[in-house]
Amino acid sequence: MNGETTEETSVRYEGWGVAVASGVGVFVSFASLFVYTFGIFLKPLADEFGWSRETISAGFGIAAMTVAVCSPPIGYLLDRLSPRQIIVPCLTVFGCAFASLALLTPHVWHLYATCLILGIVGNGTAQMAYSRAVSSWFQRRRGAAFAVVLSGGAIGAMVLPPLAESLIEHIGWRGACVVLGVMVLVIGIPMVASRVRERPSEETHIGNPAAGATVGEALSSHAFWILVIVLFCSSIAQNGALTHMDALLTDRGVTTAGGALALSAMGGASLVGRLATGWLLDRFFA
Numbered sequence: 001m002n003g004e005t006t007e008e009t010s011v012r013y014e015g016w017g018v019a020v021a022s023g024v025g026v027f028v029s030f031a032s033l034f035v036y037t038f039g040i041f042l043k044p045l046a047d048e049f050g051w052s053r054e055t056i057s058a059g060f061g062i063a064a065m066t067v068a069v070c071s072p073p074i075g076y077l078l079d080r081l082s083p084r085q086i087i088v089p090c091l092t093v094f095g096c097a098f099a100s101l102a103l104l105t106p107h108v109w110h111l112y113a114t115c116l117i118l119g120i121v122g123n124g125t126a127q128m129a130y131s132r133a134v135s136s137w138f139q140r141r142r143g144a145a146f147a148v149v150l151s152g153g154a155i156g157a158m159v160l161p162p163l164a165e166s167l168i169e170h171i172g173w174r175g176a177c178v179v180l181g182v183m184v185l186v187i188g189i190p191m192v193a194s195r196v197r198e199r200p201s202e203e204t205h206i207g208n209p210a211a212g213a214t215v216g217e218a219l220s221s222h223a224f225w226i227l228v229i230v231l232f233c234s235s236i237a238q239n240g241a242l243t244h245m246d247a248l249l250t251d252r253g254v255t256t257a258g259g260a261l262a263l264s265a266m267g268g269a270s271l272v273g274r275l276a277t278g279w280l281l282d283r284f285f286a
Helices: 004-006 015-028 030-049 052-079 081-101 108-122 127-135 142-195 215-219 220-253 256-281
Strands: none
Touching: 015 030, 015 127, 015 142, 030 052, 030 081, 030 108, 030 220, 030 256, 052 081, 052 108, 052 127, 052 220, 081 108, 081 127, 081 142, 127 142, 142 215, 142 256, 220 256
């Protein structure tokens, strides 16, 4: 075992600080804040503007599809710029755009336009953006490090739905949007700007991009398309359920707090699963 992998077993290793800071960034990211609170805002928006749930949830679909379209360009930039140069601007736009939902008008295109903006910067705030920085610090404990990053999203799933529900109850849905959007700016940006960076050495664990597969080679790989299909199907199932779960439960007599708690329970299960999977990945082939 070399010195680098020995360092990774120490809690004082600087890479763990980068992983924890990345987890905090993911906590306030598109994959956490927008995905897990959108359903909480579904009924308040329907009550305010008289929009159907189908009309409102189309906004989520627009954001999700925009994330898909914009992810390759963001990945391209992450291969050429430092993670902070991508994450900080994306978090800034994301936080401001989410807070601006407080200014929604009865014109549904306003919702759709805001969701489009959220989708454009979405993966610049989520796990993908942090993976390059974190992977440069780890070899032997890379699975556990990624689990720490992903845990930010799971903790967000536990905390943010009840928080959004409580804010809506006490200050209204417009106030809730402002508070959650400002939270992105106050928590995410300082943490990323001060702690998230690649390992300061000439030879990072990511290696030279030219040494890996080309885009064409990846697109012709069976493994690549298996991953795409699995993620595509799981995303449809998960996001479809998350978007409507709170509304469906409250329709059947569950309290709004109970609906938010159901989302939190999913987050708790996800937290356990992500940490356990990270531990296993460091010991077995993926």
